[in-house]
Amino acid sequence: MLNEINSFSGEKIIMMVIFGAIVFFSLAGAIVYHLRKFKRRREEWERAEKMFQGVFNQVTDSIVVVDKEGIIYKANETFLKYQGKPADKIIGKNIQRIPMDYVFEDELDELKKAIAEKGVYERDIKFFHKSGEVIPIHLVFKPLKISSNKGQEKSYMVVTGTDLKKTYEKDEYISQQKEELLEIQHLAHLGYWEMNYLTKKIYWSRELYSILGYEEGEVEPNLDIIYWMAYEDDQNRVWKAFLRAFQAQEKVDTHYRIKNNRGEIRDIYLRIRHYFTKDNEHLRTIGILQDVTKQVDLREELNAQLIFTDKVLNNSRLLFIEFNSSFEVRNINHVVQQLSGIAYDDVENKNLRDIFGNLNRAHRKFVNENLNFKRPLPFKDYKGDVHYIQWDHATFSKRDGENTNILLGIDVSETIEKRKALEAAFxxxxxxxxxxxxxxxxxxxxxxxxxxxxxxxxxxxxxxxxxxxxxxxxxxxxxxxxxxxxxxxxxxxxxxxxxxxxxxxxxxxxxxxxxxxxxxxxxxxxxxxxxxxxxxxxxxxxxxxxxxxxxxxxxxxxxxxxxxxxxxxxxxxxxxxxxxxxxxxxxxxxxxxxxxxxxxxxxxxxx
Structure with missing residues (x-):
């Protein structure tokens, strides 16, 4: 029996050792598992916290997170700048310590009620800046639940403060930019219309009303008015342009005349463009109308002046020479050609002195350096006869930026001879x-x-x-x-x-x-x-x-x-x-x- 007892005790001990080992390793495994789980949760929390803090500080408005007691839990950099204090002087302090005319505790019931009904609470306050400036602030309260690093959720309130002064300034700036844009459109005589295929509406700009001869809002915008105002001789071309624009959806650029609502004949430049979504769905069509009447009139006047100038220069006794800043001749008229004996085809790139002939040193220096013709200069023609020419000089800038010089002269030889005779008689x-x-x-x-x-x-x-x-x-x-x-x-x-x-x-x-x-x-x-x-x-x-x-x-x-x-x-x-x-x-x-x-x-x- 003693042997049986000893045998039982040994087996029991072995079983107990095995059981204890199983329990130990189970507990050790559970501990390792929970440690890893805790570590992973902490890392996720730290990443989330880091991401939250980064987004938190990128917001331009002031943001502060408070608990239900009004204790500040977090604050972004914008909020800290307004307070003029570091984070350690703000975090953990009651929101009521912020200099403002808002009492958190007095309106807590109203805040909770608005949150329960609408999910948000808004209010305008006055913030007393340390500089003495009173800044109007619009506050927005929203609930927020944040999980701690232990996985526990806690309720907070996110308070966003918008500086209304900056908002007013932005609105004023946008309004100013809008007015400036309208003024630019008016100065450029540039109007536009837009057809939105989603809203099925047509919009006219203020300047377009003016170009078409209407007061803003006087008529309902539609494309028929724009088409039927086209001058009778131009309607066919305008009709084809509209067909290409709306049937073939092509880009259109055309020039035509209209007779607007005030009975004025205006020259119009029309450009039509189409815009599509990523799925190639027709989104909108925009038409730009520019009143180019003044430019057309100016171009016609310029052409008339050019024709007149050509007739004057080639049918008068005036001498005309055009040359660049290097004194290379570009053009002459028939009077200079007859006197100099240089053909039109041979004048290109000749020096101005070649046209003037063999001048003495004083006159040559005068031509090359001065061009301030206060006295008539001698002009030796190809026969050797000397003519006295009174010149006038002007410089113009071309579109390419190059300066061109113009010399206009008149032969005063006869006048000089008469004057000399008169002076001699005197x-x-x-x-x-x-x-x-x-x-x-x-x-x-x-x-x-x-x-x-x-x-x-x-x-x-x-x-x-x-x-x-x-x-x-x-x-x-x-x-x-x-x-x-x-x-x-x-x-x-x-x-x-x-x-x-x-x-x-x-x-x-x-x-x-x-x-x-x-x-x-x-x-x-x-x-x-x-x-x-x-x-x-x-x-x-x-x-x-x-x-x-x-x-x-x-x-x-x-x-x-x-x-x-x-x-x-x-x-x-x-x-x-x-x-x-x-x-x-x-x-x-x-x-x-x-x-x-x-x-x-x-x-x-x-x-």
Whole structure:
């Protein structure tokens, strides 16, 4: 029996060991299974949490998650920026600590009721920013259940806050953009219509109403109005365009005229386009109408101007040259072609100087660098004749951005010749053909402008009075007097003209403009030569006529420093020689005082 007991005890122990091992491994397996399950759930929760937080922070509105007690559980970055605080200063705190005019606990019952009935609760509040600004906020409350990392669900409330100030600004911006778009359409005279195949409706833009001659909303939009407004001559083409657009569903671009509701004839450019879904279902058709009346009128006016310009340039005496910024000629008209001898086909890429001919260096530089034509330029034609052309220059920009230069000129050679003849007559004595007193004043002006302050330059004016000229005229007549004057001027000019400008100043008076030196020796020789010349008689009509001279001399800078004083002193010296019956007389200061003393009242007024 003892053996049986021992045997039973051993078997029992073995069974118990085996049972214990089974239980141990079962428990170990269960623990491992639950650990793996917990780890996998935690990883899924962390991924979900990470994804939720990423989406959470991408929302531009403020978002905060609170529990039923109003304790903040989560908050996105936008919310934190508005608060101006980090997350650790916000999370775990009561929502009522946010500076606003909303009391969470007071409206909790109303919130729960709205959530139960509608699933959402909305309210406008005022948020008091730390800067002192009061910001209107629209709050939206929605319920949310979040599973913890232990798999337990907990109820929360998601509160979304929309900054109404930014919303107002966005709405204002959109409205402004819409108005600007309408203004652009108006400025471009661009209207459009849209046919929506889903809603079966047709829409007209505001500008389309205007183009068609209606007030906005005055008529119900339809395509028949657009078609029947087509000008009678263009209706067939418009009809074919509409058929291609709506039957063959083709793109259409056409130009035609309409007579709108106000009776105005307008040029219209029409473009029709179709839009389809991914399944090739016809979604909508859009038509764009642009009023191009002004562009058409401008183009016609431009064409008329081009025709007019062509007729003017090719049927007038104007010279026309077109060239680029490199002075390469692009075009000329028939007048330039005739003068230059260059054919139209050979003008391309020729330099402007080739057209102008062989200019001197000054003129060549002027053409190449200046093009500011204040004076006529010489233009040598292919025969070698020189024409004087008055040019006008302008630069224009073409559509390709290249600048083109235009020269318009008129041949003023005849005018210049007439002007030269007139100028010559103005400064020339008609009887003797000698320069007159106006020429003398021009020369004196130029001299004093250049040498007025130069004390090393000397000038003498020799005034020659010829006595007896008027007596010949009185005795024999004007014709004999003129013949005598011509003979006299030839004799004097032949003898003393080499010294300087010899001028007939008045009827019986000549002046020699003589740039001299400091010595008076040559001046005295000239005076003596004149006296000797006049001793020989002049034979007129068989009669010997003898004349007498009286000469007055004034010098620069010895006697005068101005043109006026030099003339006055020379004339005074001549009259003094005449009074004293001398051949010649040099001016001196005492003569000036003497002459002034003879003027009545001079001494009285100058005491």
């Amino acid at each position: 400064i020339q004595d008609p009887v003797t053909k000698l320069p007159n007193r106006y020429k003398l004043e021009q020369v004196l002006d130029n001299y004093f402008n250049k040498n007025g302050n130069n004390s090393e330059r000397y000038l003498a004016l020799i005034f020659i009075h010829v006595e007896g000229i008027h007596a010949v005229g009185d005795a024999f007549g004007q014709d004999i007097e003129d013949r005598l004057m011509r003979s006299l001027s030839e004799r004097l000019y032949g003898a003393i003209g080499k010294y300087g400008l010899f001028v007939r100043r008045y009827t019986d008076q000549f002046v020699l403009f003589y740039p001299c030196d400091a010595s008076i020796k040559i001046i005295m020789e000239i005076c003596q030569l004149v006296a000797e010349l006049l001793k020989s008689p002049f034979i007129i009509e068989g009669s010997a006529i003898t004349l007498r001279n009286h000469i007055g001399i004034s010098k620069y800078p010895d006697h005068a420093n101005t043109k006026e004083d030099l003339i006055r002193f020379g004339s005074a010296a001549m009259h003094e020689a005449q009074r004293l019956n001398l051949d010649y007389y040099f001016y001196h200061e005492s003569l000036g005082k003497k002459l002034k003393s003879k003027v009545n009242g001079y001494e009285l007024n100058n005491n």
